[in-house]
Structures are given as C-alpha cells and as structure tokens.
Amino acid sequence: MVITHKKRQHLQACSPRKILLTLMLTVGIQACSNLPSIEKADHAYANGDYELAREIYSALAKRGFPDAQIALGDMYFRGLGVTVNRREGRRWYATAAESGDTRAQQRYAKSLIATTTTETADPRQSKAILLKLWEYEGKETVALDLGHVIVDYPELGTAEEAEQWLTLALSQGQVEANYYLGLLYSQDAFGTPDIAKAKAFFVAALDSTPLAAHELLALYSQHPELGDLQEILENLISRQSFSGGKSAYHLGSIYDRGELLPFDARKAEQFYLKAVDEYPKAILALANLYAKNPDITTESTVFEWIDRAEKSGFVAQAQLLKARILYEGKLIPGEPEKAESIYLRFADESAEACYHLGLLYRLGYLGESNYPKSFRYFLQAARLGYESGDFQIGDIFVKGRVIKPDPARAYAHYSMAANAGHERAKAAKERLEGSLSNSQRSKAQQWMDEEMSIREDATEQDSVAQLTRIN
Numbered sequence: 001m002v003i004t005h006k007k008r009q010h011l012q013a014c015s016p017r018k019i020l021l022t023l024m025l026t027v028g029i030q031a032c033s034n035l036p037s038i039e040k041a042d043h044a045y046a047n048g049d050y051e052l053a054r055e056i057y058s059a060l061a062k063r064g065f066p067d068a069q070i071a072l073g074d075m076y077f078r079g080l081g082v083t084v085n086r087r088e089g090r091r092w093y094a095t096a097a098e099s100g101d102t103r104a105q106q107r108y109a110k111s112l113i114a115t116t117t118t119e120t121a122d123p124r125q126s127k128a129i130l131l132k133l134w135e136y137e138g139k140e141t142v143a144l145d146l147g148h149v150i151v152d153y154p155e156l157g158t159a160e161e162a163e164q165w166l167t168l169a170l171s172q173g174q175v176e177a178n179y180y181l182g183l184l185y186s187q188d189a190f191g192t193p194d195i196a197k198a199k200a201f202f203v204a205a206l207d208s209t210p211l212a213a214h215e216l217l218a219l220y221s222q223h224p225e226l227g228d229l230q231e232i233l234e235n236l237i238s239r240q241s242f243s244g245g246k247s248a249y250h251l252g253s254i255y256d257r258g259e260l261l262p263f264d265a266r267k268a269e270q271f272y273l274k275a276v277d278e279y280p281k282a283i284l285a286l287a288n289l290y291a292k293n294p295d296i297t298t299e300s301t302v303f304e305w306i307d308r309a310e311k312s313g314f315v316a317q318a319q320l321l322k323a324r325i326l327y328e329g330k331l332i333p334g335e336p337e338k339a340e341s342i343y344l345r346f347a348d349e350s351a352e353a354c355y356h357l358g359l360l361y362r363l364g365y366l367g368e369s370n371y372p373k374s375f376r377y378f379l380q381a382a383r384l385g386y387e388s389g390d391f392q393i394g395d396i397f398v399k400g401r402v403i404k405p406d407p408a409r410a411y412a413h414y415s416m417a418a419n420a421g422h423e424r425a426k427a428a429k430e431r432l433e434g435s436l437s438n439s440q441r442s443k444a445q446q447w448m449d450e451e452m453s454i455r456e457d458a459t460e461q462d463s464v465a466q467l468t469r470i471n
Contacts, residue, residue, distance in 0.1 A: 035059055038067055045071065050081025061092060069096035070104050077111070086114060106133055110145055113152060123153040140172030144180070151180050151189075159189035178205035179212050186219060195223050217250030221257065245278025252282065256289055265293045284309040284317055291321055294331050302331060316346055320353060327356065327365055336365040347377070351384035358392060371396065382413070383455050387420035394428060407432055408440040412447040 041056035054075055060068035069092045075081055076089030090111040096104030109129035112122040127149050134142045147166035150157035162184055170177040182201035185194040199219055205212035220226055252271030255264045268289055275282035287305035290297040302325070310318035319342050325331050327339035340360055346353040354377045360366060362374035375396055381389030390413040397410035411432045417425030436444070 035063060038065065038071075041068065041071065045080075050075065054081040061095075064099075066096040066099045066101040066104060069093070070101070070107060073104075073107060073111075077114070086111065102133055102137055102139075105129055106139075106142060106145065109133070110148075113149060123149055123156055127153075127156050140169050140174050143172065144169035144174045144177050147177060148180050151184050154189060159184060162189070175208045176205065178202070179209050179215070182212065182215060186215065195219065195226065199226060214246040214250060217247055217254065221250055221253050245275040245282065248272070248275035249279045249282040249285065253285060256285065265289060265296050269296060280312040280314075283312050284314045284321075287318065287321060291325055291331065299331055316350060320346060320350060320356075323353075324356065327360060334365075336360060340366060347380070349384075351381045351386035351389070354378070354381035354384060355386050355389050355392075358389065362392070362396075382416070387417040387422045387425070390414070390417035390420070391422050391425040391428070394425065398428075398432075407436060408443040409447055411436060411440070412444040412451070415444070415448060416451065 036056050036059070038056070038060055041053045041060070044050075044056065045053035054072070057068045057072045057075070061072045073089040073092035073096070076085045076092065078084070090108065093104050093108040093111055097108045106129075109126045112126040112129075127146065130142055130146050130149065133139070134146065143165045147162050147169060150162035150165065154162075163181070166177040166181050166184070170181070178201045182198045182205060185201065186198035187193060199216070202212045202216040202219065206216075248271045252268045252275060254261055255271065256268035257263070269286065272282045272286040272289065276286065283305065287302065287309045290302040290305055294302065303322075306318050306322055309321075323339040323342035326335045326342070328334065340357065343350075343353040343357045343360070347357060358374045358377035358381060360374075361370040361377065363369065375393065378389040378392040378396070382393065383389075394410045394412075394414040394417065397406045397413065399405065411429060414425045414429040414432065418429045
C-alpha cells in the first residue's frame with residue numbers, strides 16, 4: 001500500500017464574508033456572556049488546579065468553544081478533576097468534531113477503540129475517520145493512530161500495513177510507535193513472532209510509555225532464552241517502571257517461576273501484593289504461591305486468597321486450586337472425595353482437572369487404583385493440551401497397567417509429550433528408542449498420526465468408548 005495525502009482546502013473554499021461572520025459570532029458569544037477566558041482554564045490545568053479548569057472548560061464548552069470541549073473530553077478520559085467517564089469524554093469530542101475541528105475528530109476516532117467492558121468498540125469507524133484525516137492533513141500522529149488500530153484489530157488490515165504506518169510515524173518523530181511495533185512483532189502477525197525485534201522496540205519505547213515495561217517483562221517471562229534480564233531489570237528500576245500493577249505482576253511471576261532469576265517466594269509475594277489492587281490476575285497468582293509455599297503463610301490466608309480470586313472472576317482456577325490442596329493433603333488433611341467432586345465439575349473443559357482425576361484414580365487416593373479410569377482422564381487431558389497426560393499414558397503402556405505392555409504405544413505417547421517440551425518424557429522416549437523394532441516404530445508412528453489428527457480436529461467429539469479405546 002502506498003500512503004499519500006493531500007492538504008486540507010477547507011478554508012480556501014470559504015468566502016471572506018463567511019469567515020468574518022464566524023469570527024464575529026465567536027467573539028460575540030464570549031463578550032456577551034462575560035465568560036472567563038480559556039487561557040485562565042489552561043493556566044489552571046497546567047498548574048494542577050483541575051477543579052477550576054473543569055469549571056471554566058465546562059462553561060465554555062456549553063457555549064460551543066471547541067478548544068474547551070476537547071479539553072473537557074481529555075479530563076473525562078484521564079480522570080483529572082472528575083471521575084473517569086469515557087462516555088462523557090467521547091460525547092465532548094464528538095461535539096467539537098461536528099464543528100470541523102480535526103483535533104477533536106482524531107480524538108473521537110481514538111475514543112471509539114478506548115471502550116469499557118460495558119461498551120462496544122467501533123474500530124472500523126475509527127479507522128475510516130483516521131484515513132480521511134490522513135487524506136486531508138497527513139499528520140504524523142494520525143499515522144501512529146492508524147498503526148495502533150490495525151495492531152489492536154488485525155482484521156482491519158495486514159501486518160505489513162500496520163508496520164508501514166508505524167514506521168512512517170516513527171520516522172516523523174512519534175516515538176510511541178516503538179511500543180506498537182513491539183506489540184506487532186511479539187504477536188504472530190507475520191506468521192511467527194519475532195521476539196528479538198519485539199524486545200528492541202519495547203526497550204526503545206521505555207521513555208515514551210510505561211506500558212512498554214509491562215510488555216517487556218511479559219516477554220521475558222514467556223521467553224527465558226532472551227537472557228540478559230538483570231540488565232533489563234536494572235534499567236527498568238532506574239526508570240521507576242514498576243509503579244503499575246501489571247508490571248509488578250510480571251516481576252512477581254519471574255521470581256515465582258524461577259526461570260529467569262532464582263526462585264524467591266518472598267520477592268514474588270512482595271510484587272504480587274503491589275499488583276493486586278490494579279491487576280486482578282495477581283490475586284490468583286498470590287493464591288497459587290501461598291498454596292505451593294505454605295511456609296510463608298497460614299492456612300486461613302491461603303483460603304482467603306482463593307476466595308478472593310474466585311470473587312474476582314477466576315472461578316474455575318480458584319476451585320481447581322482448592323481441589324489440589326484437598327487431594328494433596330499437605331496444607332490441610334486430605335479430602336480426596338471433595339477434590340474428585342470439584343475436578344469432575346470442570347473435566348469437560350479443563351485439562352488440569354482431567355489430569356488430576358487421572359492421578360487420583362491411578363494412585364489410589366479413593367481406594368484401589370482404577371487404571372481404566374485413570375487412562376481415560378489422562379487421554380482427555382492430553383487431548384486438551386496437557387502434555388503430562390501423554391507422559392502418564394506412556395508409563396501405563398510401559399508397565400502394562402490396563403493391558404499387556406505395549407512399547408510402541410508407550411513410545412508414541414512419550415514422543416507427543418516430548419514434542420511439547422516434557423523433560424521426563426524426552427528421557428523415557430530415549431530409553432525406549434533403541435529397543436523398538438521397525439514394525440513397532442511403524443505402529444508408533446501410525447498411532448501418533450491418528451492421535452494428532454483427532455487433536456487437530458476441533459469438531460471431534462469423542463465418546464467414552466473412543467476415549468478408552470485400546471486396540
């Protein structure tokens with residue numbers, strides 16, 4: 001796509017008489033109404049006196065002054081001197097936009113994608129308005145906003161189009177474009193993510209938006225191979241980039257997982273606690289941390305955070321965590337029957353629930369071991385994407401718990417688990433590899449192909465008989 005623009009010709013199309021009448025009307029409104037000047041409102045705003053600024057802007061906005069209407073919209077969007085109210089902010093942008101003010105039109109276009117959970121975004125209209133503004137004015141900030149819209153709503157354009165708009169904005173001094181380019185490359189917009197490019201753009205964006213720190217930490221937590229985290233952390237700390245809840249959550253998760261930095265439960269707890277008021281996901285993370293590390297808390301605190309996670313919308317996750325505590329019996333005396341009841345409620349949709357049901361039945365938590373049931377739920381967990389399910393099935397076939405040992409089937413399931421990154425499955429696969437005959441290898445490959453076909457078919461609805469089928 002070739003990006004072009006033409007300058008606005010609106011004023012040239014207006015007659016001198018029309019311009020004079022408009023100026024007279026504007027001056028007349030302000031003089032006759034004896035309104036305070038917008039300069040006074042601007043001064044109050046600049047000095048943090050938002051209450052006075054809002055009072056003056058509101059009076060002027062109601063009399064039709066676009067500058068005041070835009071400023072009032074900004075205050076409602078940012079929550080300065082008023083409670084954040086995006087609907088009201090958008091209304092003032094729309095009012096100013098009707099006068100032909102291109103700044104208001106641009107803000108209104110951006111507001112159409114800055115919606116709350118109770119509103120519906122309108123990215124198509126947003127993009128249409130921005131394209132018209134680009135056609136008339138060619139402002140670099142419009143190029144930035146167009147790239148932003150396409151990054152957030154990929155159905156509105158190609159990755160190449162978003163990249164072109166953002167690169168153009170960057171070349172014109174819009175450093176915030178670094179952030180959106182980072183998002184673009186961290187996703188699979190071009191087929192596969194380009195993590196190195198994403199990292200470079202997020203680092204370049206640190207001075208322009210605190211959101212870059214959040215995304216950078218998320219990138220490191222998902223890709224330990226990036227390596228030089230300590231340098232990045234020192235960079236972020238020196239910039240005081242951990243003030244937001246989301247970034248504190250990501251730092252807590254880094255200490256919690258112990259992949260990029262040594263595991264430190266206390267530091268993970270410290271950052272999760274900083275995040276909980278702004279970023280609800282930290283509530284669930286803290287509940288999990290306490291459940292795994294009871295030495296840093298008390299039994300009542302663990303269940304308090306589990307209940308809080310459930311009330312914050314993490315119903316399934318909180319219930320599954322409670323079930324794990326009930327069947328492990330480490331924090332409190334075990335109650336495997338209650339754990340089973342919870343897991344069965346979520347088994348149709350949760351790989352974790354299926355996997356732990358498999359363990360309950362295999363390890364005899366409910367009495368004698370029930371290998372057919374454990375096989376069924378391990379297979380269901382594997383088909384829902386839980387590689388440990390394949391590893392357990394491999395063990396069942398090696399040890400012949402359901403029928404006689406079948407090394408070919410064991411090898412097939414170990415291979416699928418190993419391909420998904422399961423370390424113990426990789427070792428088990430290597431142990432079996434040398435002992436298989438050519439016919440067994442062929443059988444293993446056939447079984448893998450059949451299983452992968454079932455897993456890749458999203459519409460496949462297995463019956464209980466299919467789930468427990470063993471030829």
